[in-house]
Amino acid sequence: MVLLSKIATNNGHGENSSYFDGWKAYEIDPYHPTKNSHGVIQMGLAENQLCFDLIQEWVENNPKASICTPQGSNGFNDIAVYQDYHGLPEFRNSVARFMEKVRGNKVRFNPDRIVMSGGATGAHETLAFCLADPGEAFLVPTPYYPGYDRDLRWRTGIQLLPVVCESSNDFKITREALEDAYEKAREANIKVKGLILNNPSNPLGTVLDRTTLRDAMSFISERNIHLICDEIYSATVFNEPGFISIAEIAEESAYRKHRDLIHIVYSLSKDLGFPGFRVGIIYSYNDAVVNCARKMSSFGLVSTQTQHLIASMLSDDIFVEKFLDESAKRLAERHSLFTQGLAKVGIKSLKANAGLFCWIDLKRLLKEPTFEAEKELWHLIIDEVKLNVSPGASFHCSEPGWFRVCFANMDDETMKIALSRIHKFVIQKTRPDQPTTRKQCKRSKLEISLSSRRLDEFIMTPRMLSSPHSHMTSPLVRARN
């Protein structure tokens, strides 16, 4: 038998986790309004599907944006041949302008600092390759997107160390938590190379306030470590207090001289709803990082066909303004509908103003305040309520009982059905005097088989993954290899 590498044979891909059960359940039995109304509703996928009508309309009215139309085809040759890793100038310009608009034009972005990558997935990995050596670490506040475990660690060999945030102060990132995490790393002889911030936060749906951003800047500049700001949900902010980007802090006089520590990750997958187009962006204030990341972008460039479409779309100012307004409005409505529906049965969710999901508190439904109980509840929700939601443990949350529930990847009717299922479940579960017949939770066997998937009927992303480790006791993630 011919051997494969350590990277190929370890679990760094993250897919051997039991948290895949929810996805498998959806795959086997996907909800459909007419063909399978009792199927599993996918609420584990952070996708933005609320504004496709606007996009569709734009695409139909702008045939030149596609090189496959008679109107656009005379540009085909030049576009198809262009493989320069700087990217089409019009693409970089339009993305820079779009990022400025999303930030209320309070900051300026230089198109020459825009580097492409294979989605935000590729952007994170590229930055890790540029900023840290194997064995070194990034700090990341919990709870965080499970995909970071793979994206930042798998092929790079770097470690992620948690900055523990708690519900007692709404999961805000405190100076103490940052210093605590850094100190723990020092004691374990692990070199910290950077801090990752996700703003707006996945899974919390909250934005960072100015104080926290400034605290983070002071923290990293004092230690001369990097700051990676993942702002992929920046245009999903739908309510006050609005969005403050690290780019604003970077322009404040107190921090200007530390700008070369700041790197922003962006993508069009969430804000525009284009995950298939693989448009990832690294924006760095550090020339050496821009240069290095640009060379590495050879491994994950954006198709020029897509660069061309995006450039056309994002340079249509009238369309962009209308889209951003309407998207925020619809997200606000959907969020409100969902949280009010939950409140009706006493389910609290973290007060949020952004994102495509809710961070809900199901602590009172747990048998006991443990992650085991959380897992049991989660299996119950998948098997009985037929909803694929994401348990807090997969986000490395330090407290059991929290779940992330996505609400922007479905239409209104499906949302209503999901809510009614939740209502029924909560009422039944909290009814006194009923012997709780605990169903045997089906633990489906984990096998990612090669069988062809029914791709027309559902969309599956492997990105919503979590670490196979269960670290209930120690927040310090141990090195794997």
Add this chain to the structure above:
Amino acid sequence: MAIEIEKPAVGLSKVAVSDTHGEYSPYFAGWKAYDENPYDELWNSSGVIQMGLAENQVSFDLLEQYLEKHSEATNWGNRTSGFRDNALFQDYHGLQSFRKAMASFMEQIRGGRAKFNPDRIVITAGATAANELLTFILADPGDALLIPTPYYPGFDRDLRWRTGVKIVPVHCDSSNNFEITPQALDAAYNEAESHNIKVKGVLITNPSNPLGATIKRSTLEEILEFVTRKNIHLVSDEIYSGSTFSGEEFVSVAEVLEARDYKESDRVHIVYSLSKDLGLPGFRVGTIYSYNDKVVTTARRMSSFTLISSQTQQLLASMLSDRTFTENYIKTNRERLKKRHQMIIDGLKNSGIECLKGNAGLFCWMNLSPLLEEPTKESELTLWKSMLHEVKLNISPGSSCHCSDPGWFRVCFANMSEQTLQVALTRIHNFMDRRKAMKSSPDFSSY
């Protein structure tokens, strides 16, 4: 305790500060000269002609014609949800219709002599990503891949930079037309072993870049025997498989495996791309085809870092599943490349320059060793600089391809119009005339 090496103000990784990205090679220096002074038929007829870029522009009209006739199919189809479904599709398996179309296209290129299963196709953003990804999967940092020289300069970056894997060259030389021999393979393997380096695989490019020639069936069989004996992997980079000048001469490793019922095939992996055969480098369409289930699964997971835009998958699924189009394209493309190749070979011959006998690719492997002062790499680079600055042609020196025989150059011919090629040939002709004149001049003093 290691001494701290002085780092810039804020530290980057070792990978970031290393030179393994390879951009200081003369391979790229020539490009800069071109960028600063690019040839244009009308506006800059004395500019540098780019002959260092292996691109295929001879068959673009065929693609354009196809698009004109099929704009709806390629443009998200008729369904109103077409755009939405496509924009949302991020499954790392890739669109099934796209994989089917690629498998079928790869079969057609091989004249139906090998079958490809769409479920073994893993998508990546270009062959650049495919090669790096395979390296991550097949070898650990510090391990090595054996690569026959001369080879594509980009491998130095693609296979080594972020992976930490080494390349150990398998030396091939002009004495036998640069063919790969079992002795050379053994010598390379032993060389690695003597340095305590673990060899994890052999990587061949077939048809070869820069040689512009296909690998013989008997050689493929010897290579397969070698990797089996050593229990290591074989990666066959076949990105020029559709750029052969005849349909018959190219033998893919897939055919050899099929002929032996896929025995020992779980060590074989094929890289393909549409950048060369279809002339679509901007679209970033690469694939890995592996006969090893675990490699397919792992590669697919890793492809998350480098997927093909679903918009592009959609376009190509439509184009490549149209057999009328693909059959005509493959045939016409071959004819035009053959004609272009003949033109440059004849032109060079008229100037007294020989090339390696080639039958594929977008370039020829030109022998200028008779022009060297001394048979050294330095002489070769001196000659290369003359070609660049005096003759204003950007060609690629053999040393940048790790060729052990000095004096060979790769010259691309498919990335320009026939007129431009003619201009290039005229310049070469004049250059050779000038050199002959200098040599026969009585005042000629040796230099």
